[in-house]
Amino acid sequence: MSATTGLQVSDLRFAYSGGGFRVHVPQLGLEGGKTLALAGPSGAGKSTLLRLLTGLLTPTAGTVSLGTADLHAMSPEARRAFRLRQIGLVFQDFALLDYLTVAENILLPHQFRRAAGEEERARMLGLTQRLHIDRYLDKRVSQLSQGERQRVAVARALVHEPQFVFADEPTASLDPVRGRIVVDMLLEDARSRGACLVMVTHDPNLLPLFDQTLRMEELAATA
Numbered sequence: 684m685s686a687t688t689g690l691q692v693s694d695l696r697f698a699y700s701g702g703g704f705r706v707h708v709p710q711l712g713l714e715g716g717k718t719l720a721l722a723g724p725s726g727a728g729k730s731t732l733l734r735l736l737t738g739l740l741t742p743t744a745g746t747v748s749l750g751t752a753d754l755h756a757m758s759p760e761a762r763r764a765f766r767l768r769q770i771g772l773v774f775q776d777f778a779l780l781d782y783l784t785v786a787e788n789i790l791l792p793h794q795f796r797r798a799a800g801e802e803e804r805a806r807m808l809g810l811t812q813r814l815h816i817d818r819y820l821d822k823r824v825s826q827l828s829q830g831e832r833q834r835v836a837v838a839r840a841l842v843h844e845p846q847f848v849f850a851d852e853p854t855a856s857l858d859p860v861r862g863r864i865v866v867d868m869l870l871e872d873a874r875s876r877g878a879c880l881v882m883v884t885h886d887p888n889l890l891p892l893f894d895q896t897l898r899m900e901e902l903a904a905t906a
């Protein structure tokens with residue numbers, strides 16, 4: 684695999700305090716431009732692994748390398764800066780700010796990097812058109828449906844063209860047609876830009892669309 688653009692996990696271990704759920708990922712590799720589905724029943728640890736891969740949870744052992752960066756060896760500040768530049772994340776609960784407009788939410792991460800310029804605005808327009816939410820750009824997020832909010836979260840995750848995209852069930856609030864549009868867009872975005880996509884899904888029909896599948900229930904059994 685390419686060391687500079689891919690994701691590499693080695694002997695990753697994590698347990699919630701109190702002796703509850705634990706997970707162990709002996710080895711996982713994903714090249715730039717490739718896509719991985721995290722599958723498994725509710726409670727199997729999909730969101731937990733996604734949080735470990737993005738630096739939002741700290742493992743008890745093991746490494747997560749994103750390109751040349753050893754995610755958990757960084758200082759919290761360096762990890763935060765890396766995440767803003769290189770990671771796009773679609774959270775299960777979307778993590779949008781209700782009192783801001785759609786455009787403000789999508790461009791918000793740019794306020795922390797640098798002011799959003801013409802390039803970002805053009806990318807935002809392209810993404811929101813493809814997601815059929817461009818007519819809502821000046822609307823507050825609180826006025827949108829769940830499915831519309833989910834698509835705003837997808838646009839926000841992609842607008843800065845991150846090398847690593849992580850999405851936690853990005854189709855959960857969408858009907859099958861809209862859901863397929865979002866998945867196809869995430870897949871096409873990663874493949875065309877040479878980025879890595881890791882997506883959590885419950886839907887077995889989506890798995891053949893991905894280059895790799897990791898079944899969490901099999902990992903939990905060996906933890």
Ligand SMILES: Nc1ncnc2c1ncn2[C@@H]1O[C@H](COP(=O)(O)OP(=O)(O)OP(=O)(O)O)[C@@H](O)[C@H]1O
Binds near residue numbers: 700703704723724732
């Ligand atoms: N903060 C926490 N503290 C302790 N246990 C937790 C915490 N968060 C999750 N868990 C437990 O860890 C296990 C895995 O949870 P996780 O959310 O990763 O599963 P999941 O596969 O994403 O589930 P779902 O498909 O329902 O979203 C569950 O048993 C859950 O109860």
